[in-house]
Structure formats: C-alpha cells, structure tokens
Amino acid sequence: MESFRTLIRGWFGKVLLVLFLAPFAVVGIEGYFSGGQKADVAKTVNGQDISKKELETVTKSYTDQLLANPSVHGDESLLNKEFIANKALDYLISQSLLRQQADKLGVTLSDTQIEQKIAQIPAFQENGKFSNNLYANYLRSQGLTSQAFIQNIRQDFALSILSSTISDNALISKSDIQQIANLQSEQRELFLSSVKLDDYKANVKVTNQEIADYYNKHLNKFKQVAAVDVDYVVLSPATLTQPNAAVSDAELNQAYAQFVEKYKQNLKHDVKHILITTDSRSPEQAATLANEVYAKIQAGMTFAQAAAQYSEDPDSKAKGGALAAYAPGVFGADFDKAVASTANGQVAKPVKTEFGYHIIEVNTPAGTIPSLESKKAELTAEVLKNKSANYFSDTVNSLNDQVVNSDSLDVVAQAVKTVQVQSAKNVNLATTNPVLADPAVKTKLFAEDIKNGNTTASGNIQTANGDVVWIKVRKYHPAGTQPLAQATARVKAQLIEQKAFDAAHAKLNAMIEDFKKLPAQAVTAKYQSNFVHAGTFTRSQGLKREIERAAFSQPVPKAGMWSVTTAKLPDELVVVAVANVKKVDIAQMNPAEVQQLTQMYQKFRGEQLLDDYSRYLKSQAKIK
Numbered sequence: 001m002e003s004f005r006t007l008i009r010g011w012f013g014k015v016l017l018v019l020f021l022a023p024f025a026v027v028g029i030e031g032y033f034s035g036g037q038k039a040d041v042a043k044t045v046n047g048q049d050i051s052k053k054e055l056e057t058v059t060k061s062y063t064d065q066l067l068a069n070p071s072v073h074g075d076e077s078l079l080n081k082e083f084i085a086n087k088a089l090d091y092l093i094s095q096s097l098l099r100q101q102a103d104k105l106g107v108t109l110s111d112t113q114i115e116q117k118i119a120q121i122p123a124f125q126e127n128g129k130f131s132n133n134l135y136a137n138y139l140r141s142q143g144l145t146s147q148a149f150i151q152n153i154r155q156d157f158a159l160s161i162l163s164s165t166i167s168d169n170a171l172i173s174k175s176d177i178q179q180i181a182n183l184q185s186e187q188r189e190l191f192l193s194s195v196k197l198d199d200y201k202a203n204v205k206v207t208n209q210e211i212a213d214y215y216n217k218h219l220n221k222f223k224q225v226a227a228v229d230v231d232y233v234v235l236s237p238a239t240l241t242q243p244n245a246a247v248s249d250a251e252l253n254q255a256y257a258q259f260v261e262k263y264k265q266n267l268k269h270d271v272k273h274i275l276i277t278t279d280s281r282s283p284e285q286a287a288t289l290a291n292e293v294y295a296k297i298q299a300g301m302t303f304a305q306a307a308a309q310y311s312e313d314p315d316s317k318a319k320g321g322a323l324a325a326y327a328p329g330v331f332g333a334d335f336d337k338a339v340a341s342t343a344n345g346q347v348a349k350p351v352k353t354e355f356g357y358h359i360i361e362v363n364t365p366a367g368t369i370p371s372l373e374s375k376k377a378e379l380t381a382e383v384l385k386n387k388s389a390n391y392f393s394d395t396v397n398s399l400n401d402q403v404v405n406s407d408s409l410d411v412v413a414q415a416v417k418t419v420q421v422q423s424a425k426n427v428n429l430a431t432t433n434p435v436l437a438d439p440a441v442k443t444k445l446f447a448e449d450i451k452n453g454n455t456t457a458s459g460n461i462q463t464a465n466g467d468v469v470w471i472k473v474r475k476y477h478p479a480g481t482q483p484l485a486q487a488t489a490r491v492k493a494q495l496i497e498q499k500a501f502d503a504a505h506a507k508l509n510a511m512i513e514d515f516k517k518l519p520a521q522a523v524t525a526k527y528q529s530n531f532v533h534a535g536t537f538t539r540s541q542g543l544k545r546e547i548e549r550a551a552f553s554q555p556v557p558k559a560g561m562w563s564v565t566t567a568k569l570p571d572e573l574v575v576v577a578v579a580n581v582k583k584v585d586i587a588q589m590n591p592a593e594v595q596q597l598t599q600m601y602q603k604f605r606g607e608q609l610l611d612d613y614s615r616y617l618k619s620q621a622k623i624k
Contacts, residue, residue, distance in 0.1 A: 040052045042089065042092075043055075043089060043623060043624070044622075044623070044624045045093055045096040045621060045622075046100055046621050046622055048096055050089070050092045055088055055089055055092060058091060058092060059084055059085050059088040061088075062088055063076070063079065063081075063084055066084070067079070075442075076439065077439055077442050077446075078429065093618065093623060094617075094618070095159065097621055098162055098163060098614065098617070099155050099156075099158065099159045101617060102158040102161065102162040103155075103158065105162070107161050107162050107165075108154060108158050109154055109161075113157075114150055114153055114154060114157075117157060118135070118149075118150070123138065126324075132314075133315045133316075133324050136315055137327075140330060140331070141329070141330055163610055166610045166613055167603070167606030167609060167610045169606070170602050170606040170608075170609050171605075172598065172601055172602050176605075177586055177594065177601060180597060181584055182583050182584070184538070184539070185538060185583075186538060186552075186583050186584070187538055187581070187582040188536065188537055188551055188552065188578050188582075189536045189579045189581075189582075190534040190535065190536070190537060190547075190551055190576065190577065190578060190579070191532065191534065191577040192531065192532055192534045192574055192577070193575040193577075194572055194574055194575075195508070195573040195575070196571065196572055197497065197500040197571050197573060198571065200499075200503045200504050201496050201497075204495075206492050206496055206499070211488055211492055212484065214491050214494070215484050215487055215488075215491050219481055222481050222487050223479075223481055224477070224479060224480065224481070224482045225428045225430075226428060226429075226446060226451075226477065227426045228427050228428075228445050228446070228450065228474075228477065229423075229424070229425045229426065229427070229473070229474040229475040229477075230424055230427055230436070230445060230472065230473050230474060231409055231421055231423050231471070231472045231474060232409070232435060232436065232469055232470065233412045233419055233420070234419060234422075234467050234469050235396065235412060235419060235468045235470075236466070237388065237389070237466060239416055239419055240391065240392055240416065242388050242391045243391075244387075245387070245388075247383045247384060252372075252376070255379045255382060255383050256372045256375060259375060259379065260369055264369075267364050268364075269339055269363070270322070270363040270365070271322075271323045271326040271339055271362055272303055272307065272316070272323065272362075273307075273311075273313065273316065273321055273331075273360050274290075274303070274307045274311040274313075274317075274358065275311050275313040275316075275356055275357070275358055276290045276293070276311075276312060276350075276356050276358075277312045277355065278356050279312070279356075286356055286357050287350065287352070290357035290358075293306050294349060294350055294359050297347055298347070303320065303347065304321065306359070307319075307320055307321035308320075321361065331355065331358065332353045332354060334352065335351055335358060335360070338351045342360060342361075343362075344362065344364045345363055346361070347360065347361045348361075348362070396460050396468050399415060399416075399460075400470075403459075403460075403470050404457065404459060406457075407456050407457050408457060408472075409421045409457055409470050409471075422435075423474075424436060427445065429442060429446065435463070435467075438461075438463040438464055439464070440462060441461055441463060441471065444458055444461055445473065450473050450476055453476070454473070455472065455473055455474060455475075456472070457472040458471045458472065497570075497571075504573045511523060512565075512566070512575075515563075518561075519561055520560065520561055521560070529575070539552060546567040546574075547567045547569075547574060550566065550567040550574075551576050554576075554578045556578075556581045557579065557580070557581070562578060562579050563577070563578040564577045
C-alpha cells in the first residue's frame with residue numbers, strides 16, 4: 001500500500017526514527033573508549049564515578065546533533081543548555097547502571113571475542129586489515145594502555161549484549177500491528193462547513209472586569225522572554241571601494257616567495273625513528289643510550305641497522321624505523337618540531353617525549369615547484385583579496401574609534417554613504433532578523449552589561465558572513481510577565497474571538513445533536529447547511545491541525561450517518577463531518593510491509609522496555 005511505503009516519512013516514522021537511534025551513536029570511539037585519568041567527578045553511581053569529562057563529551061555530542069537541525073541554524077543561543085546537560089547525565093547514569101547489571105549477571109566476552117571485536121573496529125584497519133601501528137598510535141594519542149582499552153571494550157560490549165537481550169525480545173501482538181496500521185493508513189471521508197465569525201463579533205461586548213479576570217486566570221500565557229529595542233548599522237566588504245587595486249611586481253614576487261615556502265613545508269615527510277624508552281631504565285640512562293646510538297649512526301651505522309638493534313618500537317624496528325602512518329600530534333610537539341626542522345635525508349639529535357627518546361630521520365621527496373608565470377593569475381587574485389581585506393580592516397578600525405568616542409552609529413553612515421542606521425524593537429533570542437540573529441550579535445545584545453542598563457554604542461562585532469556590525473541598545477525589556485496594560489488589547493481580542501465562537505457554536509447545537517440521531521441527508525436538508533465534500537484523508541495529509549484533530553477524534557459513523565464536531569480557527573468555526581472510515585486489514589497488506597512495520601514497532605517496544613528497566617535500576621541505585 002502506498003501509505004505504508006511512505007510510513008518512515010510520516011509523523012510515526014519520525015517518532016520511531018528518534019527513538020531508534022542507537023545509544024552508541026551518541027559519541028565516537030574516542031568518547032566510549034576514553035579510559036584515561038578521570039578528572040572531577042560529576043556523579044557517583046553505586047560507588048562508580050562518572051567524570052565531568054565524560055559528561056562534557058556526551059553533552060557536546062547532543063549539542064552538535066541539535067545544532068545540525070535546520071530549524072536551529074547552528075545557533076547555540078536557541079538551545080536549552082541545562083536541559084541538554086541533564087539529558088546527557090541521565091544517559092550516562094543509565095549506561096553505568098546497565099554495565100553494573102551486566103557484570104552482576106555475568107554477561108561478558110571471552111578474550112578471543114575481544115580480539116575479534118578490536119580487529120573489526122574501522123579506526124584500526126588499513127586496507128581492510130587490522131593494523132598494529134594504527135592501534136598503537138591510537139593508544140598513545142589517548143594515553144591508554146592496551147589493558148585499559150580492552151577492559152573498556154569488554155564493559156561496553158557486555159552492555160550492548162544486555163541491552164540487545166532486553167530490547168530485541170519485546171513481544172507484540174497482531175492487534176498491536178493492526179492499531180499501528182490504522183494510525184498510519186486509516187482513511188476518513190470528510191465534509192466541511194465554514195461559519196465566519198465576523199458577524200458574531202460585531203455584537204460581542206467585553207468589559208474591563210472580564211479582561212482583568214481572564215488575565216489573572218491565565219498569567220502563564222503572558223510570560224515574555226527578554227527583548228531589546230536596538231539601533232544597528234552593518235558594514236560589508238562589498239560596500240567599500242578600494243582606492244588602489246593594482247598589484248605591483250614587488251607584491252607579486254613576495255606572494256610567490258611565500259607560496260614556495262608553504263609548498264615546501266606541505267611536502268609529505270617520510271619519517272623514521274628509533275625509540276629508546278624509560279620502561280626498564282632511568283631517563284638519564286635512556287638519554288645516554290640514545291646519544292650513543294646517534295653517534296654510531298653519525299659514524300657510519302645505517303639507520304635501519306640501528307633501528308633493528310636498538311629501537312623499542314615493535315612495529316617500526318623491523319621496517320628500518322619507518323612510521324607507516326606518521327601524523328603530527330601522535331608523539332607530541334617536540335617530535336613534530338624536530339621533523340619540521342630536520343633537512344632532507346638528515347638525522348636529528350635525540351628528542352625527548354613522554355614515550356622516551358627518539359632519534360629521527362626525515363626524507364622529503366622532491367617535488368617540482370610551479371613557476372611564477374603559472375601561478376601569476378592565482379597569486380594576483382590572492383594579493384588583491386588580501387589588499388581588500390586589509391583596507392576593510394583598516395576602515396573598520398578607524399570607524400570603530402569614532403563610534404566608541406562619539407557614542408553614535410551615525411558616523412558610519414556619514415563615512416560610508418551606501419549604509420544607513422536601522423532600528424528594531426522587541427528583538428529576542430529567537431529573532432529571524434538576518435543581522436541580529438547572528439550568534440555574535442545576539443551575545444552582545446543580551447550581555448550582562450546590557451541587562452544592567454548599558455546603552456552605549458558597542459565596538460565592532462564580526463559576523464559569521466564577514467560583515468561588521470555596530471549596535472546601540474535603546475531599551476532592555478527583562479523576561480517576566482507582561483503587564484496587564486500591555487496585554488489588554490491581546491486579551492480583548494481573544495475574548496471577542498471566543499465569545500463569537502461560542503455564539504456561533506450555540507446556534508449549531510441543535511443541528512449537531514440531530515446528526516447523532518438522524519441520517520446525514522435528513523439533517524442537511526432540514527438545516528440547509530452548506531457542507532462541502534473535502535475529500536478522503538489519512539493523518540498528516542495536509543489538513544489544518546485543528547481540523548485533523550477534530551476529524552480523527554470522532555467515532556466511526558453508522559451507515560448513512562455522519563460523526564460531527566467543530567474546530568476553531570482564527571475568525572472561523574468549521575463544522576467537521578466524518579462520513580465514512582476505511583481501515584486496512586493487515587491480512588490484505590503486502591507481507592514485506594507487514595514485516596517492516598512489525599520490526600519497527602518491535603524495536604520501538606524494545607526501547608521502551610530498556611528504558612523501563614533503566615528506570616527500575618535507578619530507583620534501586622545510590623546516586624550521589
């Protein structure tokens with residue numbers, strides 16, 4: 001059925017998609033297997049610590065996922081950070097409790113299974129095979145021992161086994177699947193009749209006492225977020241014309257020299273090293289041995305011979321000391337500095353890192369440097385771009401001094417005739433104004449000094465698209481309850497709307513009651529109602545929300561009769577009549593569609609069971 005083919009794109013599919021996200025997708029391998037030293041403790045669960053570093057990692061992952069949502073536009077100010085942090089902590093507590101329960105139940109993996117799991121991790125594979133070198137580099141970069149890493153693997157996969165045992169065995173019935181099928185595919189034939197409220201509003205009277213009573217009873221409806229009235233001016237690089245846009249020969253030659261230097265630096269280095277550790281000797285002894293090996297290489301011993309005889313890096317010593325996957329940062333800044341400063345084919349003096357002493361040989365394959373003539377057009381464009389950027393920066397600095405000194409935005413508009421000072425009122429954090437919605441601008445608009453009454457012109461603010469903005473807040477409106485005086489017009493309009501709706505509805509009461517007792521044809525003839533055949537609809541198929549809610553809340557009508565209710569829209573009362581309901585029997589569905597729906601709902605129920613189990617464990621746990 002076509003409705004089932006689009007299931008995953010409907011509302012139910014979206015709910016399932018959120019609920020089905022695997023917990024282990026929250027953070028990457030660095031987050032789950034970070035078995036290094038824990039910093040300050042965020043929570044203790046039955047005596048086991050959750051570190052603040054773990055909490056920060058999961059919180060950041062949740063935050064990044066939300067920032068990727070198109071409705072957020074990457075704007076962190078729109079997020080409830082406290083709520084996100086609480087969700088992250090709740091997640092970590094659940095994981096800790098499930099790990100502890102897996103341990104109590106004896107759920108574990110054998111050493112052979114652990115080896116297989118590690119070998120299958122993509123981060124440790126090279127050309128489809130497990131790489132000892134990548135594995136060793138990862139352990140170094142995370143400050144992990146192999147034993148600690150294996151223990152983390154063991155715990156996390158035990159957690160995975162326990163979780164899947166619970167979630168993969170949820171029981172569902174045929175009636176469950178039928179109900180889900182009905183929710184997604186049930187079709188309702190609708191007839192609609194519209195009553196405009198304008199005529200009723202003309203006769204409605206609202207007293208001041210009614211307004212005050214409504215306001216006092218619904219104070220929560222009049223909560224307002226913090227807002228500002230602000231003047232602002234925007235300066236864009238495109239609004240400035242650079243007086244001198246020519247590129248001299250000297251500027252071009254300088255740009256080419258910088259290009260050549262950068263080209264040489266970016267050539268890939270083939271790095272070899274000999275590692276002398278301090279595992280079985282003192283630092284002084286390791287330094288002495290490293291210097292002796294370096295002297296032997298200088299005296300004629302080949303680097304490969306020295307590596308084979310002295311290096312304590314098991315992966316590279318048999319390869320002449322070659323590091324197959326050298327990347328900056330693996331061995332630390334001092335190691336990288338030695339690589340960068342060592343000439344092609346030369347051997348650096350011993351370098352100390354946290355792993356011991358390294359003797360490093362660097363080979364940089366020769367590359368053909370592009371000529372000045374071949375790069376002339378590209379470098380000319382780059383120089384012009386840099387000159388334009390410098391001119392813009394100089395102009396901004398000059399104008400900024402004037403704005404700050406004069407406490408006025410007008411100086412910008414006077415200096416650059418193509419811009420003007422603009423104003424906006426009641427701007428809040430959810431503003432869609434393309435300038436004021438920029439995170440850097442909003443940070444300044446709602447800074448503490450603004451809340452404390454500062455109304456002086458700001459310094460220049462760099463926006464994400466490269467423009468520069470100056471702002472001057474005229475008035476700050478703190479968050480709180482909107483005063484009755486400001487809310488009166490809104491309350492009056494709402495009361496008039498509601499009274500008009502009630503009056504229109506009262507006039508229709510007799511007809512609605514008759515629909516419960518008489519055939520639809522008899523009722524429409526008696527009241528000469530103007531019902532329009534709207535069509536046949538499933539949920540989430542384009543109906544206005546109020547009409548859809550009304551239509552799908554009604555019982556299935558008897559033959560020849562309609563199930564009738566009303567829906568309230570702005571300035572309109574809509575009579576919603578359900579004439580016919582068609583349900584799909586799963587026995588008539590394609591078996592593949594039934595299987596897909598069954599699997600989705602089973603997983604949904606499994607997640608519910610796992611969540612219930614986690615809640616039970618929390619109720620029994622000691623969490624501090």
